[in-house]
Amino acid sequence: MNWKLTKTLFIFVFILVNISLVIIYIDKVNKSHINDSEAENAVDFKQEEIKIPDNLPSVKNLKMQLLTARSFDFSSYAKAHSDISSEDSGAMAKGDISNPIDVSNDQYTDLKSYVKDKVYKGKDYEMSNIDNKKVTFEQTYDDYPIMNNNKARLEFNINDDGKASSYKQTAMKSITPSEGANNEKKQVNTARSAIEALYFNRYLKRNDEVTNARLGYYTVVKEPNVQVLEANWEIKVKHGEKIKTYYVEAVSDSPKVIEE
Template sequence: MNWKKTKTLLIFVFILVNIMLVFTYIDKVKKSNINDIGKENAVNFHQEGIEIPDKLPSVKNVKMQLVTARSFDFTNFAKSHSDVTRTKSGEAAKGNLSDEIDVGNDQYSDLKSYIQKNVYKGDDYELSKIDDNEVTFEQTYNNYPIMDNVKARLKFKVDSDGKTSSYTQTAMKSIKPSNGANNDKKQVNSAKKAIEQLYFNRYLKRNDEVRNARLGYYTVVEEPNVQVLQANWEIKVNHKGKITTYYVEAASNNPKINKKD
């Protein structure tokens, strides 16, 4: 046995083992730093004195993309429905109910039934807002609302006795993914991340309360008859008794924020 060669081989193996250990250690340090950065970026809202909902909508495996839509012309629909008239441009319809519907005491089952049977594409609308003199529904696409859009809305006027007998409607048609090579579906960021963006951009202050967050489509480009809609989080914030609505891009690493007072 050549002891000198064996000794040299053992030293070489020892050096290789040490090199592997060094690289393993560096890799662990890098992963640890990444985890630490993630923890640092996560906002402790309770510690910051900001209240957010205990339960936020889940977006696991939810992917969305830009879509385009056109305004619907109610001219032909009005011709075939005696209780519906259209506006001069045809982009809105006014309907009269043959029998009043009682919407007092939060009873909306009869109203929803009427919408499904009598309103143009009634199944595509969902309840959005309730006021003393108005009940508002929003049009949806793929089960997500088209938010804050006067061209995709259904409103019922409520009289002082809590009954409604008329409505106005606008609608979008030909809703489909926008053309373009860079319009692949993207994973939607969580509602909490969207709320954190408000905090990082100083829209959220101590003692603020985030009332709710919902995912939907928000108009980013608007032409006379065509709109481009993008996935956004709608977040309502109570600041000193005043409610402010924010729209945060939902599938962007550097989301744009729109503020609506």
């Protein structure tokens, strides 16, 4: 046996093992510093006497990007359906429900079934708001709502007897990723980081309460027929007796805040 060669190989393997251990150690130290930095920058909302929801939506491994969409023209669709008319140069459809749907006592199962089966692309809408006079649905893209947008909305009027007998609808079509070299998908920031952005921008103060946080698309460019949609967190905050809505960019390192 060539002991000199064996000794050389042993030394070489020993050096490689040590190099690997050093790399692993450095990686752990770096991750530890990142976690420590995040912990130092985190806002202690309890100490600040600001209430936030216990269970915020998870965005693990979720990436989103800018979208471009166009308004749907209901003119031809309305002509093919006797119970539907079009308005606003075809941008809005108005429908009559022959058998009004009872939504009293918080019973919305029949209404949701009607939307799914009878309304144009009803499966793409989700219920977003309810009051005594109307029930509102929002159009979705990849299961995320197009928020606060009168070009992607479905509204049912509620009569005094608690029944829905008509609706009006707008919709977007050709929803696709916006063109451009810098429009790659990016990791979505957490809901907590969006709430912290509100705090650092002085929209959140002592005794405020965050009542809801949801992720969706918000319109950042509005043209007559074309819109650009950006991933945003919609955060509702209770300031005393008033509730305000804020939109926080969801994929930006320095998120912009819009107050509605």
